[in-house]
Amino acid sequence: MHVDTDQLAANKAVVGKLVDAWNVRDVSQMMQYWSPDMVHHGRDGAMPASEVGGEMQRFIAAFPDIHIHVEEMIAERDLVSTRLTVSATHSGPYLNIEPTGRAVRCALMGQLRIVGGKVVEHWGVADTVHLLEQLGLIDGELLEATA
Template sequence: MTEADNKAVVHALIESWNRDDLAGITRLWAPEMVHHGRDGTLPAAEVAAEMGRFMRAFTGVHMEVHSMVAEGDLVNTRMTVHFSHTGDYLGVPATGRRLRCGLMGQLRIVDGLVVEHWGIADGLHLLEQLGVLPESFLSATA
């Protein structure tokens, strides 16, 4: 597959997120897809379960893409994700607030399917918007 084909897969993932379509997202994953995060490596089933919890708590997702760069089988993204807090999340009842979160990711795509994902989200800013962290805590980070 070409780099343009790989970028098209990522665009399809983003469109599925924007439609609140978890099944559409997971159709673009290889069965052996894994996510690499700060707590280690998670298999596809655990990633899908966490995404489902997120989608129940936050609706109206819109991923605003700032940049997307492809090289070989890797695609890198830098985005802002916008969503509304409409359900319980981490014990915080729905606030109805419209929130945003910076997100950077890298996906490895083989034969049109995601086989690996690495992602970094601005979780501190999200927690501040939910009222869990004081705004002053954000001054310690960029």
């Protein structure tokens, strides 16, 4: 089986540009790398591209200093998998939770399918339990029990 290393590198570059856009909180720049029919798959099911931008804006409003650090990125076929660390300060309302001013840090795992230089599908799993514990909404002992 032939592996097109140039295509794998190009796909990883798309993901790198998406992370860079997150780090400057530029949703319109992020959307340049999404196919208009991109689908995000999360714990609540599938979300179309038309809704993803709004969801990202709400997260940025709640955590305006968000920074994403790429721990690892692996490409195979048309998929790029990422292991990321997200750091931010809870400075705006989030999930109907008033700002706590707390610094948070959590893991985010993702996989993106890229076709023609555009993301057509995204799967993401965040360590939401750890995030909620850092916001003071979940007892830390519960988190230890789930580690």
